[in-house]
Amino acid sequence: MSQFVIGIDLGGTNLKTALVDQDGRIVVHDSRPTDADAGPEVIMEAMVAAAETVITEAGVPKTQVLTVGIGVPGPMNWQTGVVFSPPNLKGWKDVPLAEEMTKRLGMPVFVDNDANVACYGEFWSGAGKGCDTMVMMTLGTGVGGGIVVHGKLLRGIDGTAAEVGHMQLMRDGRKHPFGFTGTLEAYASVTGLVRTAREAIEGGRTSILTERCGGDLDALTGKMISEAIAEGDEVAAWAMRETGTWLGLASASLINLLNPEKIVFGGGMIAAGDILFDTIRETAKKQSFEVPFKRCIIEKAALGEDAGVIGAAGCAWERFQAEQPS
Amino acid sequence: MSQFVIGIDLGGTNLKTALVDQDGRIVVHDSRPTDADAGPEVIMEAMVAAAETVITEAGVPKTQVLTVGIGVPGPMNWQTGVVFSPPNLKGWKDVPLAEEMTKRLGMPVFVDNDANVACYGEFWSGAGKGCDTMVMMTLGTGVGGGIVVHGKLLRGIDGTAAEVGHMQLMRDGRKHPFGFTGTLEAYASVTGLVRTAREAIEGGRTSILTERCGGDLDALTGKMISEAIAEGDEVAAWAMRETGTWLGLASASLINLLNPEKIVFGGGMIAAGDILFDTIRETAKKQSFEVPFKRCIIEKAALGEDAGVIGAAGCAWERFQAEQPS
Numbered sequence: 001m002s003q004f005v006i007g008i009d010l011g012g013t014n015l016k017t018a019l020v021d022q023d024g025r026i027v028v029h030d031s032r033p034t035d036a037d038a039g040p041e042v043i044m045e046a047m048v049a050a051a052e053t054v055i056t057e058a059g060v061p062k063t064q065v066l067t068v069g070i071g072v073p074g075p076m077n078w079q080t081g082v083v084f085s086p087p088n089l090k091g092w093k094d095v096p097l098a099e100e101m102t103k104r105l106g107m108p109v110f111v112d113n114d115a116n117v118a119c120y121g122e123f124w125s126g127a128g129k130g131c132d133t134m135v136m137m138t139l140g141t142g143v144g145g146g147i148v149v150h151g152k153l154l155r156g157i158d159g160t161a162a163e164v165g166h167m168q169l170m171r172d173g174r175k176h177p178f179g180f181t182g183t184l185e186a187y188a189s190v191t192g193l194v195r196t197a198r199e200a201i202e203g204g205r206t207s208i209l210t211e212r213c214g215g216d217l218d219a220l221t222g223k224m225i226s227e228a229i230a231e232g233d234e235v236a237a238w239a240m241r242e243t244g245t246w247l248g249l250a251s252a253s254l255i256n257l258l259n260p261e262k263i264v265f266g267g268g269m270i271a272a273g274d275i276l277f278d279t280i281r282e283t284a285k286k287q288s289f290e291v292p293f294k295r296c297i298i299e300k301a302a303l304g305e306d307a308g309v310i311g312a313a314g315c316a317w318e319r320f321q322a323e324q325p326s
Numbered sequence: 327m328s329q330f331v332i333g334i335d336l337g338g339t340n341l342k343t344a345l346v347d348q349d350g351r352i353v354v355h356d357s358r359p360t361d362a363d364a365g366p367e368v369i370m371e372a373m374v375a376a377a378e379t380v381i382t383e384a385g386v387p388k389t390q391v392l393t394v395g396i397g398v399p400g401p402m403n404w405q406t407g408v409v410f411s412p413p414n415l416k417g418w419k420d421v422p423l424a425e426e427m428t429k430r431l432g433m434p435v436f437v438d439n440d441a442n443v444a445c446y447g448e449f450w451s452g453a454g455k456g457c458d459t460m461v462m463m464t465l466g467t468g469v470g471g472g473i474v475v476h477g478k479l480l481r482g483i484d485g486t487a488a489e490v491g492h493m494q495l496m497r498d499g500r501k502h503p504f505g506f507t508g509t510l511e512a513y514a515s516v517t518g519l520v521r522t523a524r525e526a527i528e529g530g531r532t533s534i535l536t537e538r539c540g541g542d543l544d545a546l547t548g549k550m551i552s553e554a555i556a557e558g559d560e561v562a563a564w565a566m567r568e569t570g571t572w573l574g575l576a577s578a579s580l581i582n583l584l585n586p587e588k589i590v591f592g593g594g595m596i597a598a599g600d601i602l603f604d605t606i607r608e609t610a611k612k613q614s615f616e617v618p619f620k621r622c623i624i625e626k627a628a629l630g631e632d633a634g635v636i637g638a639a640g641c642a643w644e645r646f647q648a649e650q651p652s
Contacts (some may be wrong), residue, residue, distance in 0.1 A: 133482065150476075152476070156585020158618055160585045163582040166579075167582065169495070257493065259485070260483075261483055292486045
């Protein structure tokens with residue numbers, strides 16, 4: 001009889017839940033708004049309800065559901081499942097999420113970092129399927145990262161590894177809100193892209209972006225830049241290529257360091273397509289060794305927004321199996 | 327009865343060989359000049375002779391020696407043991423070194439990259455003993471690198487991983503002979519240190535180095551810089567701190583990426599001591615997350631020039647065990 005796993009993607013806006021089969025395919029999906037201000041108790045109840053909903057809708061006996069994985073933003077202890085204080089969720093402080101949810105659901109629950117989980121999802125059943133070693137970068141407000149080495153998530157001894165967004169690319173470069181300077185995230189997140197375009201306009205370059213944001217550069221968004229590229233705006237296109245250059249430099253470092261089979265990019269920005277990916281590849285080619293560059297496929301993630309639920313399910317599945325007596 | 331492993335460090339200048347016990351301690355050591363121009367046949371015979379010498383000198387029955395590991399510079403296929411064309415050894419072209427040496431020695435021989443091998447040596451019985459995840463950088467003409475993740479060497483699918491010296495640290499930065507720009511090696515190798523001091527002098531700074539190299543900046547060496555630091559020369563000290571800054575930036579990236587327990591530095595330059603290591607630590611602290619920075623001990627390698635033979639023995643030992651039927 002088939003067995004299933006539940007993956008939960010706990011975001012600040014939406015709580016997504018899916019019943020996933022052993023091949024990493026979604027059987028039933030549930031999405032509901034996260035009541036981010038309500039505190040852990042209410043959100044945990046919502047997670048229980050969502051998990052029960054997907055089981056019921058799938059018509060699967062609960063005994064066939066082996067485990068539940070939750071992808072959570074922000075710092076945590078993935079081994080104990082204690083979530084420290086997610087920046088997007090109010091009233092959370094050292095919540096023993098895995099333990100509490102295990103009690104409530106009556107099955108083992110595992111907690112992991114959301115960026116790691118998304119990477120594992122792509123590794124398990126997305127763009128990285130069949131890889132031994134891969135990297136994923138998610139381009140959003142920040143640059144999230146995940147690394148799989150020899151078929152396993154690289155979590156690090158404290159669970160803080162794979163912070164790809166905080167690689168150094170430019171000594172004394174652009175300042176990041178965290179206090180670091182010259183890191184990938186400062187340049188190649190959506191926030192970084194917007195800043196790059198803004199600085200060009202402030203430096204005197206002419207762009208339709210000025211009009212699009214109503215003359216208020218504080219109102220400039222990544223979406224406006226994408227639209228301006230489609231309309232042939234040169235500054236917008238240049239800002240996107242700049243972003244691709246920074247991502248290419250980071251990719252070169254990762255190719256030289258890890259010799260991965262794939263580097264996969266997710267997040268809304270990947271819709272930019274060739275202008276972004278051609279620049280990433282060209283830059284990485286110039287700055288990495290030939291053998292590992294040729295080995296490494298640089299491409300879009302395949303699972304889109306489902307990477308979170310599928311990856312959370314996959315991580316839980318792997319950890320559940322590892323805990324079984326052999 | 328005790329069992330032993332032989333490690334061979336095949337350098338362009340010296341061929342070092344050691345009989346090593348199961349705890350990674352050298353029992354007997356042999357060193358002889360490498361006849362780098364003589365071609366593979368002569369060098370392989372020298373390796374056989376050296377291996378037999380250490381066995382005989384140790385008074386150990388050959389049946390108690392399980393395997394031999396060879397650390398080799400330059401590109402190779404570590405899985406098949408074929409060495410492509412080491413830049414420092416003449417007449418080597420696709421030499422099936424592992425296979426040939428296995429025949430000649432009558433026991434399994436494994437071949438690995440010399441920088442990886444040195445890292446494994448420190449991991450097995452040096453500064454990284456007891457670590458799960460560590461990085462080693464060897465500061466010489468270049469910057470060699472090795473990475474151990476979850477107790478295993480990170481070799482990569484093509485065996486090209488751990489090229490720590492070729493991490494990007496400065497977009498459009500200093501050009502490296504390989505064609506890359508702004509990489510760690512361009513700044514923080516001994517070659518890079520010399521260039522930093524030289525550029526300062528050419529830029530008009532006054533230093534006793536000008537006198538030490540007889541007014542010929544082409545003759546400037548790392549040793550002259552070390553001596554000038556000891557004599558209180560400010561430009562020399564500044565150049566060493568610059569080198570430490572670049573190494574600190576690379577360390578920050580590695581801390582954010584890998585969450586390692588240690589980053590260990592080897593090579594002649596580490597004799598500079600505090601002026602180098604204080605700068606590395608201060609820079610890494612500013613540019614990495616608090617939890618993984620606190621976790622990571624940044625220190626000198628412990629084995630010195632023995633890291634190569636011990637690591638070659640350790641790699642062979644691990645690979646030999648992995649091949650045994652369980």
